[in-house]
Amino acid sequence: EAQVTQNPRYLITVTGKKLTVTCSQNMNHEYMSWYRQDPGLGLRQIYYSMNVEVTDKGDVPEGYKVSRKEKRNFPLILESPSPNQTSLYFCASSFGQGADYGYTFGSGTRLTVV
């Protein structure tokens, strides 16, 4: 089944403790992206990757890092999480960045930073 898999689904952590949210897709998509969803703000892009070893900032990149060492994986790294990073996170992938390519989203990771 074609899908984007995120782990974990739920995570509660403490301020300053480094964490990684994994994202993997099995569709051979070149384009991958991370979004966060917050009440009243919709989905905002954090980082994206056009292909292996090619990443760039989205609209809200502060406090996050990403890497793209393999085509299928695009982990999101929070080096020193803070409470304002409490949010619902989605990974998405597509054949291309252009909007006419359908974005496939993962099921989400709900992160709470206390």
Next chain:
Amino acid sequence: DQQVKQNSPSLSVQEGRISILNCDYTNSMFDYFLWYKKYPAEGPTFLISISSIKDKNEDGRFTVFLNKSAKHLSLHIVPSQPGDSAVYFCAASDYGGATNKLIFGTGTLLAVQP
């Protein structure tokens, strides 16, 4: 600055009636628009799209209308069904342009009452 706006956070409709979800945008460079549907505990899924060269696109019970002069689009669901209850996100892109990425609205929660 919110470039894509969904001014109604929620909408309640009776089963069998029409649901109309609205979306406004500010960037005149946007030329491709999409609607995504999101159930709780799941990622957004693509519903329907429209290019700026059209003013209407239909897919079964779902129709999207685009009014470029007003920078407004709407999603009509007829007839509405309880299974349509979800959060609907409008998204826009300047395909092939400077950013060539999807920018999402804040979402509208649709509740279809049996």
